[in-house]
Amino acid sequence: PPAPLPPFVLWLTGLPASGKTTLAYALRQKLVADGLTAVVLDSDELRHILTPQASYSSDERDWFYGVLGQLAGLLAKNGVTVLIAATANRRHYRDQARQQIARFAEIYVRCDLATCQQRDPKGIYGQAQEGTAVSVPGVGSPYEPPLQPEVVVDTTVLTVAEAATAVYQQL
Numbered sequence: 001p002p003a004p005l006p007p008f009v010l011w012l013t014g015l016p017a018s019g020k021t022t023l024a025y026a027l028r029q030k031l032v033a034d035g036l037t038a039v040v041l042d043s044d045e046l047r048h049i050l051t052p053q054a055s056y057s058s059d060e061r062d063w064f065y066g067v068l069g070q071l072a073g074l075l076a077k078n079g080v081t082v083l084i085a086a087t088a089n090r091r092h093y094r095d096q097a098r099q100q101i102a103r104f105a106e107i108y109v110r111c112d113l114a115t116c117q118q119r120d121p122k123g124i125y126g127q128a129q130e131g132t133a134v135s136v137p138g139v140g141s142p143y144e145p146p147l148q149p150e151v152v153v154d155t156t157v158l159t160v161a162e163a164a165t166a167v168y169q170q171l
Contacts, residue, residue: 005036005171007076009101011084011094013146014109015138016124017116019155019163023109024085026164036081041072043086044122056135061093069097076101089137091144105150107167113138115156 010027012020024040031038043064047054051064065088072082088094098104116138117125127133128140137143151170153163 005081006103007037007079007081008103008105009072009076009082009084009097010105010107010167011072011086011088011097012107012109013086013088013094013149014111014155015113015116015143016087016136017119017121018109018111019119019160020087020109021085022160023107023153023155023163023167024083026160027167028083030164030168031081031083037079038081038083039075040083040085041068043068043084043088056141061090065093066096069093069100072097073101076103087137087143089141089143091146094146105171106146108146108149108152109155109163110145110152111155 010024012024014020021040021042021044024042028038028040046068047064050067051060054060065086068084068086072084075082084097094106098106120126124133124136125139128136133140135141151167153166155163158166
C-alpha cells in the first residue's frame with residue numbers, strides 16, 4: 001500500500017453559512033476512511049471555549065484566528081490532520097497560518113451572499129438586518145476571499161458530497 005500522507009492543515013474559508021463546517025466534516029469522514037487521524041476545528045465551537053463573551057472586535061479576531069492557526073499547526077506537528085472551518089474574513093489571518101504551517105492549503109467555499117442569507121442556520125444575517133450584529137462578514141464587515149486558494153468549491157451549485165469529492169480529489 002502507498003505510504004500514508006503526512007499530516008496537513010486545510011483552512012476552509014467562506015462567508016457565514018456557505019457550508020464550511022458541513023464540508024469539513026464530510027472531508028474528515030473521507031480522510032478517516034483512508035486511515036488518517038483527522039480533526040475538525042470549528043470556529044463556532046472554539047469561540048464558545050476561547051472567547052465565551054465574544055465581541056468580534058478586530059483585536060479579538062486577530063487573537064482568535066492567530067490561536068486557531070497555532071493550535072492547528074501544533075496538532076499537525078503531532079500527527080493529526082486538521083480541517084479548520086472558519087470564515088477568517090481577512091486574508092492576513094489565513095496567510096499568517098500558511099506562513100506557520102509547512103503543509104497548509106486554503107479551501108475557498110464559495111457561495112453567493114443571497115444563498116448564505118437564505119440558509120442562515122444561526123440567524124446571524126437576520127441579526128445583521130435588525131442591527132443587533134454589526135460585524136457579520138459580507139454584511140457589516142468585509143470578507144476578503146482568498147487570492148490563490150488551492151481549491152475552490154461553489155456550494156451554491158454543488159452538494160456537500162460533490163464538494164467533498166472535489167476537494168478530496170485535489171489532495
